[in-house]
Amino acid sequence: MTPQRSSPAETETETVVELTGISKRFTGTLANDAVDLRVGRGEIHALMGENGAGKSTLMSILYGMVRPDAGTIRVDGREVSFSDPADAIAAGLGMVHQGFRLFDSLTVAENVVFRAEPRRFGFLDGAAARRRVRELAEEHGLPVDPDARVGALPVGVRQRVEILKLLHRGARVLILDEPTAVLTPDEASRLFTVLKSLAQQGCSVILVTHKLNEVLGGSDRVTVLRDGRVTARLRTADTTAAEIAEAMTGRRVALDRIHPPGTPGEVVLSVSGVRGVDLTVRAGEIVGIAGVAGNGQSELIEALAGLRPVSAGRVELAGRDITHESPAGRRAAGLAYVPEDRAAVGSAPAASVAENLAMGHHRRSLATRRGLLHPAALRAHARSLIERFGIKAPSPGTPAGALSGGNLQKLLVGRELAHDAPLLLVEQPTRGVDIGAIQQIHEQLIAYRDAGHAVLLVSAELSEIRGLSDRILVMYEGRISASYDRDDADEHTLGLALAGAEA
16 A cells, blocks of 8 residues: 655645545445545645545535535634535635536626626626626636627636636635546646646645646645545655556556557448548557547547438448448447447436446347346346446446446446447547546457457547557548558657648
């Protein structure tokens, strides 16, 4: 077990938030076990741990969403007990959740001042609201148009709106849950510039993330949780990615591993003229598609999966024309699919883990002669996949929406790999997933390839694309702008292509 270390920084800054002995037990799970956390004024404090380590529970307790079974919370030296997020906001805390909590139909200004509106004659003072947003945006380097409709904004700008909303309410402590999970590299870089500026102005930031490079480059201290307990308290300047990863997992982890190449065989997927794209993927091969979000990758994969109509071109799977097949017809022809949006597209959050794991299997291996699904067969199937793919779920009957994001991702990946289909389409396979689960998913994808399957991979992580792919395609402005063999695709070359230098 990685030894805890006291940091000199712990005595250098005034304590703003202090959690002492926080414990919380849910049915069958000890989520937090006597956790201590101290955050200083003007620091960026990273909270890390594998999926299910207790990070989200701890932050939910701090923000008044969950009541602890034991322990105390102090803000600015005063003991507090929050009954809901409104109490936390009143005490100077603010939280940006992974799923933004904005009204798409309202303007930026209306979202920022919602429930904290400047008023004139008892009504919303729109001019004052817009002026307030402009002032906050300029002060904190968060450029936005106060009159823009939120629903029309890109993800990175929506996140700025969430931060401005908290700053308008006087938040001095910002809790950010996986803030870069849906951002491009450039947007993530701009976010950290803003966070460092806020810290210099005296705000404190608690950063919940799985990304080691962001923690090392953007935080002052790190607290690591494993199985609900603190395993390390580290000063970022004095630690390494390997040390943090070992504290998270309890073992040494190979970071940014480049896997051995596959042995390509016959063409499994052939795409010609679909959305202006031509490509092939062979059995025993992983073809990676790299590209900044918004360059057509998602639309291409949706067209191949049957979720978007193909108006021109041809798609063949193992020699069979599936251009106009339904999603069910494509699955029957040998296609498996892990979508980018695991909650809205890849799963039914209100259905059980067992029911979600049965999707796609229900017409064949799990169906009885009358086409019905037997509950015992569903549970047995679920237990098998839960064990095989390391999914942390209290029981097969647990709603899928109750799982952590990383465990829901493992559910989707495991379910699709279990189909043993000739072709796997997989988007962002490790988004929001901890370092240990990333390694596990990567090994599973390589094993799938080595068993003779074809894999078309889309990822925003260049290290993931380089580590897994046998060939790499770059998409820019809706077309394939460059193609590389794995040995020719270093990060500098790919970076230039992503920016359109090879277009």
